[in-house]
Amino acid sequence: MQAELLAVGSELLVPGRQETNAATLTRYLLERGCKVVARTTIADDAQALTDSFRLALSRADLVIATGGLGPTEDDLTRECAATALGATLIREPSYVEWLKERFKRFNRPMPSVNEKQADRIEGGRLLMNEKGTAPGQLIEREGKILVLLPGPPREMLPLFEREVLPIVEARSSGERIVMRVIRIAGMGESDVEQLLAPIYKTFSNPVTTILGGASEVELQLVGTGSNEAEAGERVEALASKIREALGPRIFTERGESMEQVVAAMFMRRGLRLALAESCTGGLVTSRLVSIPGVSAFLDRAFVTYSDRAKSEELGVSEETLRAHGAVSEETAREMAKGALRAAGADVAIAVTGIAGPAGGSAEKPVGTVCFALDGALGSRSTRRVFPSADRERIIQQASNSALEILRRALVGFEG
Amino acid sequence: MQAELLAVGSELLVPGRQETNAATLTRYLLERGCKVVARTTIADDAQALTDSFRLALSRADLVIATGGLGPTEDDLTRECAATALGATLIREPSYVEWLKERFKRFNRPMPSVNEKQADRIEGGRLLMNEKGTAPGQLIEREGKILVLLPGPPREMLPLFEREVLPIVEARSSGERIVMRVIRIAGMGESDVEQLLAPIYKTFSNPVTTILGGASEVELQLVGTGSNEAEAGERVEALASKIREALGPRIFTERGESMEQVVAAMFMRRGLRLALAESCTGGLVTSRLVSIPGVSAFLDRAFVTYSDRAKSEELGVSEETLRAHGAVSEETAREMAKGALRAAGADVAIAVTGIAGPAGGSAEKPVGTVCFALDGALGSRSTRRVFPSADRERIIQQASNSALEILRRALVGFEG
Numbered sequence: 001m002q003a004e005l006l007a008v009g010s011e012l013l014v015p016g017r018q019e020t021n022a023a024t025l026t027r028y029l030l031e032r033g034c035k036v037v038a039r040t041t042i043a044d045d046a047q048a049l050t051d052s053f054r055l056a057l058s059r060a061d062l063v064i065a066t067g068g069l070g071p072t073e074d075d076l077t078r079e080c081a082a083t084a085l086g087a088t089l090i091r092e093p094s095y096v097e098w099l100k101e102r103f104k105r106f107n108r109p110m111p112s113v114n115e116k117q118a119d120r121i122e123g124g125r126l127l128m129n130e131k132g133t134a135p136g137q138l139i140e141r142e143g144k145i146l147v148l149l150p151g152p153p154r155e156m157l158p159l160f161e162r163e164v165l166p167i168v169e170a171r172s173s174g175e176r177i178v179m180r181v182i183r184i185a186g187m188g189e190s191d192v193e194q195l196l197a198p199i200y201k202t203f204s205n206p207v208t209t210i211l212g213g214a215s216e217v218e219l220q221l222v223g224t225g226s227n228e229a230e231a232g233e234r235v236e237a238l239a240s241k242i243r244e245a246l247g248p249r250i251f252t253e254r255g256e257s258m259e260q261v262v263a264a265m266f267m268r269r270g271l272r273l274a275l276a277e278s279c280t281g282g283l284v285t286s287r288l289v290s291i292p293g294v295s296a297f298l299d300r301a302f303v304t305y306s307d308r309a310k311s312e313e314l315g316v317s318e319e320t321l322r323a324h325g326a327v328s329e330e331t332a333r334e335m336a337k338g339a340l341r342a343a344g345a346d347v348a349i350a351v352t353g354i355a356g357p358a359g360g361s362a363e364k365p366v367g368t369v370c371f372a373l374d375g376a377l378g379s380r381s382t383r384r385v386f387p388s389a390d391r392e393r394i395i396q397q398a399s400n401s402a403l404e405i406l407r408r409a410l411v412g413f414e415g
Numbered sequence: 416m417q418a419e420l421l422a423v424g425s426e427l428l429v430p431g432r433q434e435t436n437a438a439t440l441t442r443y444l445l446e447r448g449c450k451v452v453a454r455t456t457i458a459d460d461a462q463a464l465t466d467s468f469r470l471a472l473s474r475a476d477l478v479i480a481t482g483g484l485g486p487t488e489d490d491l492t493r494e495c496a497a498t499a500l501g502a503t504l505i506r507e508p509s510y511v512e513w514l515k516e517r518f519k520r521f522n523r524p525m526p527s528v529n530e531k532q533a534d535r536i537e538g539g540r541l542l543m544n545e546k547g548t549a550p551g552q553l554i555e556r557e558g559k560i561l562v563l564l565p566g567p568p569r570e571m572l573p574l575f576e577r578e579v580l581p582i583v584e585a586r587s588s589g590e591r592i593v594m595r596v597i598r599i600a601g602m603g604e605s606d607v608e609q610l611l612a613p614i615y616k617t618f619s620n621p622v623t624t625i626l627g628g629a630s631e632v633e634l635q636l637v638g639t640g641s642n643e644a645e646a647g648e649r650v651e652a653l654a655s656k657i658r659e660a661l662g663p664r665i666f667t668e669r670g671e672s673m674e675q676v677v678a679a680m681f682m683r684r685g686l687r688l689a690l691a692e693s694c695t696g697g698l699v700t701s702r703l704v705s706i707p708g709v710s711a712f713l714d715r716a717f718v719t720y721s722d723r724a725k726s727e728e729l730g731v732s733e734e735t736l737r738a739h740g741a742v743s744e745e746t747a748r749e750m751a752k753g754a755l756r757a758a759g760a761d762v763a764i765a766v767t768g769i770a771g772p773a774g775g776s777a778e779k780p781v782g783t784v785c786f787a788l789d790g791a792l793g794s795r796s797t798r799r800v801f802p803s804a805d806r807e808r809i810i811q812q813a814s815n816s817a818l819e820i821l822r823r824a825l826v827g828f829e830g
Contacts, residue, residue, distance in 0.1 A: 011624075013441060013450075013451050013452070013453075013454065014441075014624050014626075014635065015438065015441050015442035015445055015594070015635060016438065016442070016624075016626045016633055016635065017624075017626060018433075018438070023430070023433070026428060026429075026430050027430035030430055035428075035458075036428050037428065037457070037458040037460060037463060038428075038455060038456065038457045038458065038463060038467070039428065039455065039456045039457075040453060040454065040455040040456075041453065041454045041455075042452070042453045042454075043450075043452040043453065045452060047474070048452060048453060048474055051470055051473070051474065052453070052470070055466055055467070055470050058466070059462070059463055059466065179429075189485070189487075190485075190486055190487075190526050190528065190529065190548075191526075193486070193487050193526075193528065194526050194528070197487075197488075209425050209426050209429075209459075209489065210487060210489070211424075211426040212485075212567075218426070220425075220426060220429060275718075277697070279704075280701065280704070281697070281700050281701040281703070281704025281705070281709070281716075282692070282696070282697025282698065282699075282700035282701040282704065282716060282718060283697065283701040283704075284697075285696050285697035285718050286695065286696040286697040286698040286701055286810075288696070289694075289695070289696020289697065289698075289718070289720065289810070290696070290806065290807050290810060292771070292772055292773070292806055293773075294696070294720070295720055295721065298720055299720055299721040299723065299724050300717070300718055300719050300720060300721065300724035300727075300728060301696075301697060301717075301718035301720075302715070302716075302717065302718075303690075303697060303700050303704075303715055303716035303717070303718070304715050305704070305709070305710055305713055305714055305715055305716075306710065306714040306715065308714065309714050309715035309758070312715075312757075313715060313757075342727075342728075343724070355704075356707070357707055358707070358708075387521065388546070388569075389546075390569055391705065391707055392705050393569055395701075395704070395705060
């Protein structure tokens with residue numbers, strides 16, 4: 001079963017405004033085995049809205065529109081849905097009465113414009129909305145379902161749960177979806193694709209999507225089965241082959257973030273971590289601190305942005321800074337040693353680099369970042385060049401690499 | 416001039432995923448007088464995507480699709496756009512060579528799947544992408560413009576600014592839109608609304624929208640005029656009244672982030688800053704370090720998560736920790752003093768709080784955060800309770816407050 005969502009309202013297309021109903025509905029529907037294949041946010045324009053209804057009805061089994069059910073001239077959802085279906089609108093006297101009663105309860109006369117909220121699409125039924133004046137509507141036609149719901153989430157969601165979900169569940173009986181998210185670090189999207197395509201292409205179920213991120217690649221496996229166990233088995237059949245091919249390059253199959261994975265491993269191993277950050281400016285530490293329970297393994301970190309701070313806080317020697325520069329494996333190694341000592345930790349990681357836009361040279365271009373690990377997981381250092389001119393991106397990638405270096409050291413993977 | 420946006424990719428329709436290009440493009444286009452009337456996110460399905468291209472081209476002057484230009488089988492944007500236009504795809508040998516060169520620079524052979532990224536839609540032209548392998552494409556046909564852009568924002572935006580915006584500007588003559596974004600810190604959305612509604616409701620041009628964010632409120636003033644100067648004057652007429660009402664609660668009228676504003680002020684004033692962070696774990700520092708040129712005022716920072724770290728690195732006394740706890744204004748004040756001294760800075764800010772989910776009490780619930788400022792901008796401390804149960808949200812809000820405390824001290828505003 002496939003669904004398409006329409007969010008109606010010019011106000012949703014204002015810069016900075018985030019439409020939220022679509023995301024909510026997507027999750028609820030997928031959990032019931034119904035995939036959302038398109039989501040559109042559309043202005044209050046009769047022709048455009050009618051055309052969008054027509055297109056959605058031509059390709060989805062379930063079409064849900066939210067918003068545009070109010071009493072004003074801009075509220076066109078009812079009319080456009082009816083036009084797209086080739087149906088007429090019938091004013092429901094009983095609903096007009098209900099509306100008048102509702103206004104009376106709030107000691108206000110009902111404006112006449114509100115009467116159009118009682119217009120029902122022929123062949124459909126009104127869905128009573130206890131939290132507002134706009135009723136929903138549900139029309140079944142030639143095996144397809146069209147649902148109109150009010151825009152405000154606190155009105156939309158109760159109607160959806162009460163009136164729509166049971167129908168989705170009944171329809172999608174005999175089909176369950178299980179989704180697995182596999183995340184991979186230290187490989188590019190096309191390398192992952194080339195390695196895995198021969199494997200996942202032999203499976204039509206689950207369906208695999210590859211998504212390239214900042215410096216991780218995400219595989220989404222969506223399996224279908226007549227029940228959850230069967231769908232899960234199908235996902236696992238492919239996941240086990242992917243696991244064979246990628247080994248410890250996979251950092252999670254449970255949708256966790258890199259910082260969640262690294263934090264969980266430090267907690268499990270009972271090792272204490274210290275950090276020394278220069279160009280990443282505290283980002284690696286703050287990503288770990290975003291995880292609950294971090295105090296079990298993280299006591300302190302040093303952001304040493306200047307040479308002087310590196311010397312004073314971490315004991316990096318002036319000769320090293322002079323001979324090799326602040327961005328060097330030598331400096332990174334001394335930063336890690338200094339952090340390890342100062343914090344009395346078991347493991348330390350250090351990051352120092354040139355995030356730009358200034359400060360690059362032929363030998364050390366912008367994007368050059370040096371890392372060092374020291375302590376109970378071994379001592380090593382590495383230098384990487386992130387091919388970017390974007391400061392924030394270089395910083396983000398450097399923080400990912402720092403976490404990946406920790407993770408690989410924790411699982412004993414040399415790569 | 417009206418635009419329609421298509422974001423392509425099944426991965427964008429997965430629960431929890433937020434598509435961001437549409438929002439960025441909406442803002443840029445509106446500022447050039449081009450209104451977005453529909454935004455669609457669509458799965459990697461050839462038929463559905465082709466139909467969506469057809470519908471968009473039938474009703475908008477400008478259609479921009481983002482994503483689906485990668486090398487994999489799922490990347491269908493080129494093919495579907497060509498089909499919708501009734502055009503063929505032509506492989507560009509020179510672009511194939513460029514791609515091979517690009518891979519060579521990174522010491523990797525080009526996978527053969529990447530060749531299809533050199534397929535140009537007949538009648539259009541490729542838009543060179545310096546930041547990735549996927550070129551954009553631009554086709555003008557019967558007065559309409561179709562643009563294909565890569566999905567990653569850092570690749571999409573430079574291409575859009577360089578290749579698309581100038582065309583939009585040239586086309587949208589006759590009516591100019593000027594948008595002003597005013598950002599306000601330290602006030603809730605409904606307080607801003609209540610204070611400003613009597614003012615902005617007397618203006619039909621510009622149109623005002625209020626958006627509430629994490630801990631800032633954004634006002635969007637959209638003015639229309641026959642030329643830019645006229646539109647700008649209308650915006651300024653309202654903006655000056657808003658400025659009178661809000662004063663230094665406004666932190667920018669130029670769309671900057673809080674960290675940009677604070678960093679610029681520190682640079683201008685020639686003051687050096689040190690930071691001591693506990694619950695924010697380095698987030699305040701990393702937000703400042705994301706700004707180029709930060710070394711002019713930021714030398715080092717201390718993430719002192721444990722009591723011991725607070726004592727050892729910042730000299731917080733054990734009595735203070737015992738008597739008042741790590742989350743107290745007293746501890747925050749000693750942290751700030753310690754950071755000031757250790758870094759030899761002019762100004763220091765300290766943050767210590769309970770981000771949860773554990774660690775709360777009746778007296779100090781989760782969300783309690785104490786701040787202290789010390790040095791050349793004065794000494795003060797404050798305690799706030801952020802009403803949230805979400806760890807990351809509390810940390811984010813605490814980091815916003817820390818920056819706002821610095822900003823208010825810099826402008827000499829007591830609030």
